Amino acid sequence: METATQASEETETGVTQSDDVVVVRSLEKVFRDFWGRPKAKAINDVSFEVRKGEVFGLLGPNGSGKSTTIKVLLGLLNPSRGVARIFGRSPRDVKTKERIGYLPEESYLYRYLNSAETLDFFGGLFALDGEEKKRRSEQLLEMVGLKGVQMRTVGEFSKGMQRRIGLAQALINDPDLVILDEPTAGMDPVGCREIKDLILNLKGRGKTVILSSHLLADVEDVCDRAVIYYGGKVQQYGTLEELLTERDSVQFTVPTLSETAQKEVLEVMGRHVDRESIRVDNPTQNLESLFLNVVEEARASDETSGATSGSEVAEFLRADEPVPTQAEKMLERLADKEAAQPAAQEKAEAAEPETPKVDEAKLDSLSEAETEPETKKPEPKAEAKKNLDEVDDKLSGLLGD
Amino acid sequence: MSRSKLMAIVFLTWKAALRYRFFWVMLVMLAFTIGGIPLLVKDDGSAEGMTQILITYTLSMITAILGAATLWVSAGSLATEIENYQLQMVVTKPIPRWQIWLGKWLGVMSMNFILLLFAGGVVYGMVEYRAKKLTRDALEQLEDRDDQEIYGIAASSQIMPYEIDPETDRPKLDDNEQPILRDIQEVREDVAGIEEKRLRNTVLIARASIPISDEIRVGNNEKLEGWIESLKQQYLTVRLRQVLRMKNEAEQQRGKKAGELSQELDSYEIRQAEIQIEEEIRNYSQVIIPDGRVQLTFRKPKGWKPADDERMILRVYFEDPKVSFKNDNRYGLQLFCGPTDQPDVVRTPDGLTLDARTRHEFQIPTSLESNREEGDRQSIFDENGLVSVALMNRDQGEPDRNYRAQLKVPFLDNRGRPGGEGVELMYHEGGFAKNYLRALGIVFAWLGALAALGLFAASFMSFAMSAFACLGVLIISFCVGLMQDVVEDGTVMQTYTEGQRDSSYVDSYAVPAFKVMISMIKPVKDYSPIEKLTEGRSITWGELMRAYGYIWGVSGLTLGVLGSFILSRRQLAITSTNGGGS
Numbered sequence: 001m002e003t004a005t006q007a008s009e010e011t012e013t014g015v016t017q018s019d020d021v022v023v024v025r026s027l028e029k030v031f032r033d034f035w036g037r038p039k040a041k042a043i044n045d046v047s048f049e050v051r052k053g054e055v056f057g058l059l060g061p062n063g064s065g066k067s068t069t070i071k072v073l074l075g076l077l078n079p080s081r082g083v084a085r086i087f088g089r090s091p092r093d094v095k096t097k098e099r100i101g102y103l104p105e106e107s108y109l110y111r112y113l114n115s116a117e118t119l120d121f122f123g124g125l126f127a128l129d130g131e132e133k134k135r136r137s138e139q140l141l142e143m144v145g146l147k148g149v150q151m152r153t154v155g156e157f158s159k160g161m162q163r164r165i166g167l168a169q170a171l172i173n174d175p176d177l178v179i180l181d182e183p184t185a186g187m188d189p190v191g192c193r194e195i196k197d198l199i200l201n202l203k204g205r206g207k208t209v210i211l212s213s214h215l216l217a218d219v220e221d222v223c224d225r226a227v228i229y230y231g232g233k234v235q236q237y238g239t240l241e242e243l244l245t246e247r248d249s250v251q252f253t254v255p256t257l258s259e260t261a262q263k264e265v266l267e268v269m270g271r272h273v274d275r276e277s278i279r280v281d282n283p284t285q286n287l288e289s290l291f292l293n294v295v296e297e298a299r300a301s302d303e304t305s306g307a308t309s310g311s312e313v314a315e316f317l318r319a320d321e322p323v324p325t326q327a328e329k330m331l332e333r334l335a336d337k338e339a340a341q342p343a344a345q346e347k348a349e350a351a352e353p354e355t356p357k358v359d360e361a362k363l364d365s366l367s368e369a370e371t372e373p374e375t376k377k378p379e380p381k382a383e384a385k386k387n388l389d390e391v392d393d394k395l396s397g398l399l400g401d
Numbered sequence: 402m403s404r405s406k407l408m409a410i411v412f413l414t415w416k417a418a419l420r421y422r423f424f425w426v427m428l429v430m431l432a433f434t435i436g437g438i439p440l441l442v443k444d445d446g447s448a449e450g451m452t453q454i455l456i457t458y459t460l461s462m463i464t465a466i467l468g469a470a471t472l473w474v475s476a477g478s479l480a481t482e483i484e485n486y487q488l489q490m491v492v493t494k495p496i497p498r499w500q501i502w503l504g505k506w507l508g509v510m511s512m513n514f515i516l517l518l519f520a521g522g523v524v525y526g527m528v529e530y531r532a533k534k535l536t537r538d539a540l541e542q543l544e545d546r547d548d549q550e551i552y553g554i555a556a557s558s559q560i561m562p563y564e565i566d567p568e569t570d571r572p573k574l575d576d577n578e579q580p581i582l583r584d585i586q587e588v589r590e591d592v593a594g595i596e597e598k599r600l601r602n603t604v605l606i607a608r609a610s611i612p613i614s615d616e617i618r619v620g621n622n623e624k625l626e627g628w629i630e631s632l633k634q635q636y637l638t639v640r641l642r643q644v645l646r647m648k649n650e651a652e653q654q655r656g657k658k659a660g661e662l663s664q665e666l667d668s669y670e671i672r673q674a675e676i677q678i679e680e681e682i683r684n685y686s687q688v689i690i691p692d693g694r695v696q697l698t699f700r701k702p703k704g705w706k707p708a709d710d711e712r713m714i715l716r717v718y719f720e721d722p723k724v725s726f727k728n729d730n731r732y733g734l735q736l737f738c739g740p741t742d743q744p745d746v747v748r749t750p751d752g753l754t755l756d757a758r759t760r761h762e763f764q765i766p767t768s769l770e771s772n773r774e775e776g777d778r779q780s781i782f783d784e785n786g787l788v789s790v791a792l793m794n795r796d797q798g799e800p801d802r803n804y805r806a807q808l809k810v811p812f813l814d815n816r817g818r819p820g821g822e823g824v825e826l827m828y829h830e831g832g833f834a835k836n837y838l839r840a841l842g843i844v845f846a847w848l849g850a851l852a853a854l855g856l857f858a859a860s861f862m863s864f865a866m867s868a869f870a871c872l873g874v875l876i877i878s879f880c881v882g883l884m885q886d887v888v889e890d891g892t893v894m895q896t897y898t899e900g901q902r903d904s905s906y907v908d909s910y911a912v913p914a915f916k917v918m919i920s921m922i923k924p925v926k927d928y929s930p931i932e933k934l935t936e937g938r939s940i941t942w943g944e945l946m947r948a949y950g951y952i953w954g955v956s957g958l959t960l961g962v963l964g965s966f967i968l969s970r971r972q973l974a975i976t977s978t979n980g981g982g983s
Contacts, residue, residue: 108486
């Protein structure tokens with residue numbers, strides 16, 4: 001497991017990876033009052049880097065410094081000390097911003113614009129030509145399920161719908177780095193799943209994603225690596241596997257055993273460990289999976305005046321064969337053909353070393369345990385979800401809650 | 402600079418104005434203002450008066466409404482976007498912040514352009530309609546008059562009732578050697594159009610001033626500066642003695658004994674006395690005593706080539722120093738005009754009387770009539786391009802008064818230089834439409850500066866604060882006159898002790914501060930087109946360019962550069978609602 005201290009040492013020795021998209025070194029941000037007196041130190045000696053093609057989590061309770069870090073990375077705040085670099089440039093560099101997509105924690109969109117106008121406006125800021133802007137807008141609106149309500153102004157939208165249009169604007173430029181600040185806040189479970197699915201797809205296309213959240217399940221589902229903030233400082237930093245693995249215990253999942261067989265197994269185990277430390281129960285489906293199934297069935301018969309839940313993505317979630325989702329297809333279309341090829345190559349190259357073996361084992365075990373094939377894809381880490389409470393407990397412990 | 406990025410910001414400003422109904426509300430307000438003012442204001446009954454009031458009030462109101470709205474919208478569009486965090490979404494996109502600033506300014510100004518064009522167009526239409534209505538109404542009134550009467554009116558109104566032979570420039574004659582009368586309908590229309598024509602010659606016209614030269618003769622045909630100097634020398638000794646006596650009296654009142662009193666004035670006191678007496682003499686030089694005469698010289702503008710039959714306008718204004726208000730008294734004043742070697746070749750009739758405190762206009766030929774018959778038309782300007790204008794006080798007093806009045810003709814400006822409103826010589830520089838367009842151009846320049854001011858304030862202040870600050874600047878700009886008084890007096894105090902103006906410890910700060918503020922605001926304020934427009938005076942392209950140069954080039958550009966610099970440096974994630982800076 002990397003630590004903040006180790007990361008700092010890397011700076012001192014000048015060791016940085018060539019594919020680092022974001023480099024943060026000894027970053028400090030002090031908010032001052034009108035007279036220049038220090039009021040609060042929002043982040044203190046924060047160092048980390050985000051590599052190309054990974055989903056990087058900024059995790060921490062409210063007020064821990066996640067959003068401040070993001071705002072420094074976006075040039076919305078000036079660091080009091082330390083350095084932040086994106087694609088090797090200053091966050092304020094206009095060139096840097098060409099490659100960034102940003103979804104803020106709240107909807108800061110223009111309330112008097114409708115969805116189509118919102119995307120047209122932000123597309124204009126990337127100097128997209130008219131046809132391209134229109135094409136991308138239509139596809140993004142379809143992807144986020146707002147095509148049916150594209151003439152309604154953003155001010156009339158529910159919070160979830162505002163998150164969706166916010167997400168669409170963040171992707172209008174097919175960014176290489178997507179910064180998502182609390183992307184699932186205010187979203188219904190279906191929307192949360194779609195966003196997480198989209199993040200995984202972006203990662204598959206070689207895009208880099210920075211995800212800030214205090215919802216532990218979000219981070220756990222999609223992130224490769226994460227920093228855990230508390231009190232403006234980085235408390236833990238590393239891959240999720242490193243952060244979550246309980247190295248002093250082992251878990252087996254097998255088909256239901258007869259009472260005799262269970263006793264035999266327990267007897268064997270009892271010879272090696274204390275009987276009191278062995279726990280036996282049935283795996284359960286998590287609430288998110290159950291909810292998604294219920295909504296999917298209901299959607300087949302009912303209509304809604306609000307946002308649709310992006311049926312294309314939902315189909316992908318339930319599909320067995322690895323066909324590209326609607327979101328994936330859309331994102332492929334957004335990218336230039338020339339750019340798409342190396343991206344796909346990178347995806348193939350990146351996928352193998354990045355995919356943790358433990359996850360595969362968990363996915364395998366999930367495949368055997370689950371009875372409904374539709375829920376297989378959206379549950380890549382079902383085993384981990386089964387023990388979500390334990391994970392939450394552990395991370396909550398780290399966060400000091 | 403990417404045009405599409407800039408245009409995205411411009412269109413956004415437009416959409417905000419349309420969606421929040423700002424644009425439509427402004428349009429309705431302007432329409433009501435333009436339509437309502439002519440119904441509310443009273444004029445002096447003349448066509449000129451009505452037109453002048455129409456132009457003055459409507460254009461002033463349009464400028465005021467658009468100016469206030471411009472400040473509000475420009476400050477609001479930036480400040481509220483910062484406060485509502487919307488600008489954070491924009492600055493994270495690849496557009497430099499100065500382009501955001503510029504885009505907003507262009508958005509506001511493009512809106513102003515449309516609104517000003519609409520309002521200005523309606524006012525112009527109304528003015529033209531009213532001018533043409535004068536002829537229509539007069540035609541209706543003349544319907545009952547017989548032809549003979551019409552020809553009579555034409556003859557008395559200097560409208561030629563006969564057909565003119567273009568070759569001889571004389572009336573055509575019939576077989577009986579009688580002049581041929583023009584078609585009655587044409588004459589009727591000409592007679593009906595007298596009022597409209599007068600309006601178009603006095604108000605709906607662009608007349609430029611012919612610059613006055615320093616060659617001014619007063620008293621006994623002496624040059625002004627020499628006359629002032631001789632009088633100054635004559636009276637200075639007496640004045641210095643008076644000042645010393647007053648100084649001693651003041652010293653005595655403060656308790657000084659006879660032996661302790663000052664024996665002489667210090668250099669500052671002498672200088673002050675000199676300045677004061679010169680000012681008094683200069684002021685007195687503008688007073689023409691009975692049978693006295695003042696002679697001014699005007700220089701023909703470069704590039705102006707008047708046609709032979711073209712006429713200049715001599716505008717004269719005078720006061721009776723004994724009467725501080727306008728009354729019905731009439732005063733004898735004779736005007737002379739001509740080349741400097743024949744200064745009296747053109748003159749007003751003997752016995753002409755005029756009322757004081759009124760602007761009187763006289764038409765002056767550019768070619769001398771006497772030489773036209775010989776076929777050699779002589780210009781009224783001499784070989785050096787100079788023309789002389791003289792005013793002679795012919796007042797006899799009776800029957801209005803029991804005294805022969807001295808007449809004050811303010812031909813010096815408030816700095817004592819030639820160029821007051823007392824005597825002006827003007828020429829026809831262009832039509833009203835072009836002049837009106839240039840006036841709107843200056844109003845537009847003003848709106849540009851106000852938009853820059855609003856955006857500048859919003860670049861570092863909240864909406865409430867920036868609106869308050871902008872309002873403050875506007876109020877200060879209206880107080881330039883007061884500040885000028887303070888600077889001239891050297892103190893903010895308005896009280897006197899022992900005949901001397903009191904002073905305050907504030908003066909050492911206020912007077913220099915006011916000087917700076919005047920130097921910043923006054924040049925901008927001086928570019929006011931409305932007064933010129935209503936007086937039928939030309940707003941030249943040069944003036945328009947100078948207005949843009951100063952209002953946009955100096956004020957607007959300074960505010961723009963500063964504003965966009967501040968916005969670029971500002972940490973937009975910190976607003977007045979979430980805390981201070983870091």
